[in-house]
Every structure is written in structure tokens, then in C-alpha cells.
Amino acid sequence: MAMKRKDKPSRTGIHTYKQKARKQRKRSKDTRFDRFWFRIMEAIGWIILLGSLLMYWDSARLTTIINKAQPVQQLTSETTGYVRLEGQAGGKAAYTDEGKLQGRYALLQKEPFRWECGKGGCDYKLDDNGSHQSWGSSELNGVTVQAERIRFYTDWLPLNVATVDPKHVTLIYEGNSSRPLLMESPKGTAYGYYAVSPGDWVTVIGRASKGQLEAFNLPGDDAKQPVLLIGTSVEQMLSEENGVQIVYLIISCIVALMLLPKMIGRAKRITQWIKTRRAR
Numbered sequence: 001m002a003m004k005r006k007d008k009p010s011r012t013g014i015h016t017y018k019q020k021a022r023k024q025r026k027r028s029k030d031t032r033f034d035r036f037w038f039r040i041m042e043a044i045g046w047i048i049l050l051g052s053l054l055m056y057w058d059s060a061r062l063t064t065i066i067n068k069a070q071p072v073q074q075l076t077s078e079t080t081g082y083v084r085l086e087g088q089a090g091g092k093a094a095y096t097d098e099g100k101l102q103g104r105y106a107l108l109q110k111e112p113f114r115w116e117c118g119k120g121g122c123d124y125k126l127d128d129n130g131s132h133q134s135w136g137s138s139e140l141n142g143v144t145v146q147a148e149r150i151r152f153y154t155d156w157l158p159l160n161v162a163t164v165d166p167k168h169v170t171l172i173y174e175g176n177s178s179r180p181l182l183m184e185s186p187k188g189t190a191y192g193y194y195a196v197s198p199g200d201w202v203t204v205i206g207r208a209s210k211g212q213l214e215a216f217n218l219p220g221d222d223a224k225q226p227v228l229l230i231g232t233s234v235e236q237m238l239s240e241e242n243g244v245q246i247v248y249l250i251i252s253c254i255v256a257l258m259l260l261p262k263m264i265g266r267a268k269r270i271t272q273w274i275k276t277r278r279a280r
Contacts, residue, residue: 045255048251054220059241062219066237066238070084071083071084072208074141082216083213084205085143086202087201088198091107093105097133100182101163102164105135106196107138107196108134110192111126111193112131113125113181134149140202149225154196
């Protein structure tokens with residue numbers, strides 16, 4: 001009796017099997033890649049969320065300092081803590097950025113900007129880590145107002161034919177904001193200015209020590225230079241800080257909503273794991 005030969009798999013069947021195996025491997029690789037990508041995006045989301053909450057907290061602490069600063073007319077050796085002085089600025093209009101500005105001021109601060117591009121387009125952005133320059137001092141109710149760095153809550157110095165050296169008028173840049181800058185070179189470095197002239201009404205907040213007004217470290221900025229706060233009024237200072245807090249709160253809420261499904265899923269898995277452990 002002749003033995004029956006086993007049927008060999010057809011070439012078509014082998015080809016189909018290989019295709020399925022290839023697709024399975026590709027699907028597995030795609031799944032691993034997707035998981036890796038989502039983990040990176042989740043990590044970035046957490047970094048943004050924590051950073052926004054930290055910036056909100058720092059601004060809230062600065063708001064507390066502004067609110068609690070003790071209003072005083074003069075400083076004595078017994079005066080301590082955060083104080084607030086208000087009145088007309090004194091001093092001499094003797095300081096300027098030589099070769100760039102025409103006017104002279106009692107206090108002048110030069111802030112650096114860098115040309116940056118993002119999703120919203122290209123523009124000059126304030127360079128917080130760049131080098132700034134400050135000139136001069138002022139007097140307020142007999143108290144000297146001077147610091148290596150000042151945080152201004154005032155409008156930027158207008159830059160026009162009346163304030164800028166004629167040689168640099170063509171380098172004035174405003175863009176889409178009311179913040180005028182003086183460019184060193186187009187799409188390179190630029191500078192904005194804050195200034196206080198004698199007779200300007202100002203509100204100054206600092207720390208009193210031994211009859212003098214001293215700069216202090218901003219919340220969260222211990223590594224940077226101490227500052228004095230100068231604005232037109234307490235209300236204006238608080239309004240700006242509240243605006244900053246609203247922005248960071250909105251960012252935090254948006255990112256938290258994006259992370260919420262992942263957090264809910266993780267919480268469910270942890271709850272299920274705890275129940276399983278207890279059932280053993």
C-alpha cells in the first residue's frame with residue numbers, strides 16, 4: 001500500500017504568513033514607539049504644569065510683599081521690613097545712554113532683548129538672563145533710591161526723534177506692541193529703556209535697614225540680583241502681578257486638563273492593584 005505524501009504548504013500560503021508576521025512586528029514596533037512618544041509628551045506636560053504653578057506661586061508671594069509693605073514718609077534707624085514710599089522723585093537729570101539717547105534722567109535702566117521665532121511668529125523677546133545696565137539715583141522724601149537692578153511697573157521710555165540720538169532714529173523698532181526698542185542690528189540684539197525723571201510721581205517698595213532703603217530678592221529669584229520695585233501706584237503694581245497670575249493659572253488649567261485622562265487611568269490601575277493585594 002503506497003503511503004500518502006504530506007501536502008507541502010503552498011508558496012502563496014508561506015508568503016501570506018510572512019506578510020502577517022511582518023505586519024505584526026511593525027505593529028508591535030509602532031505601539032512601542034507610540035508609548036515612548038506619549039511618555040515624553042506626558043513628561044513635558046508635567047514640567048510645564050509644575051513650572052506654571054511655581055511661577056504663579058512666586059508672583060502670589062510678591063503680591064503679598066506689595067500688599068504688606070508698610071507705608072512710610074521717612075526712614076529711621078528703627079524702621080525695618082518691607083516699606084513703601086510715595087511722592088515726587090527728586091535728584092538730578094544727569095544720566096543717559098551716551099551716544100544712543102538725547103534726554104537725561106535721574107534713573108535709567110537698559111533692558112536687553114533677543115530676536116526669537118516661535119509658532120506665533122518672530123519678534124524681540126525680553127532676555128531675562130542678559131546683561132542690563134542701570135544709571136543714576138533719585139530721592140524720595142529724603143530717602144535715596146538706588147539699586148543695581150530695578151523692577152519697573154511703569155511704561156517703557158518712548159523712543160522717538162525727541163529722545164533718541166538722530167544717528168539712531170532709523171533703528172527704532174516697535175513691531176506689534178507699544179514697547180519701543182532701539183536695535184543694535186536688525187533681528188539681532190535690541191534694548192528697551194525705563195526711566196524716572198525729577199518730578200515724576202512714583203511708588204517705591206524696598207526693605208528698610210538702618211535708615212536706608214535696600215533692594216531685596218524676588219520670590220524664586222534668590223540667585224539673581226536684589227531689586228527695588230518702582231511703579232506709579234500700588235494699584236498698578238498689583239494689577240500687573242494679578243495679570244501675570246491669571247496667565248499662569250490659565251496655562252496650568254489647560255495642561256492639567258490635557259493630563260487628566262492619563263491621571264484618571266493611572267489612579268484606576270493603582271486602585272485595582274490595591275484591591276487585588278487586599279484580596280490575597
